[in-house]
Amino acid sequence: MMDQRVIRGLPREMSINDVKEGLVSQGIADAEVQQMTSRTTKKPLPHFLVKTKMPEKLLEIQRLAMLTVSFERKKKSTEPSQCYRCQRYGHTQRNSRLAERCVRCGEDHSSTSCSLPAPPTG
Incomplete structure (x- = not known):
């Protein structure tokens, strides 16, 4: 089962491919990435949803694409x-x-x- 985490600290203009490449360079090759959108406006948010079988490795990452990021569990x-x-x-x-x-x-x-x-x- 894949665990879901939210990446915060990236610009909303960043492409999903750039996020994936950043994760692969940090040793997380199985990641599925989606950009989150506002429920009301449907516009992209500066948050990306990451699904991976290695959530513990995400916690080690502090920088992605030369930006300081944080990972949080997706809130239900x-x-x-x-x-x-x-x-x-x-x-x-x-x-x-x-x-x-x-x-x-x-x-x-x-x-x-x-x-x-x-x-x-x-």
Whole structure:
């Protein structure tokens, strides 16, 4: 099983290939690397997810591509997932087979077509 770690300290513009090459040069050849993205904006973050069978070797690395980096365990969300389609917990909109339910009034229609005003933000 591959362990997951997050690399912090690299610029968001850095390519995945550069990260992989840096890891290979440090003796980690089996690494799978993905750039993490913001959940809301979907833009790339300056964090890279590394999957490897040698997580203990990652802890020895202090510099990658001449930059100071740190490795952390990927944090699992402590909040239950909520479906934005049916408003129930335990699954996401992508996997929902239930009827659409409005988050504002609880009726069987989308929130965008609800006649109630949106709640104030802030």
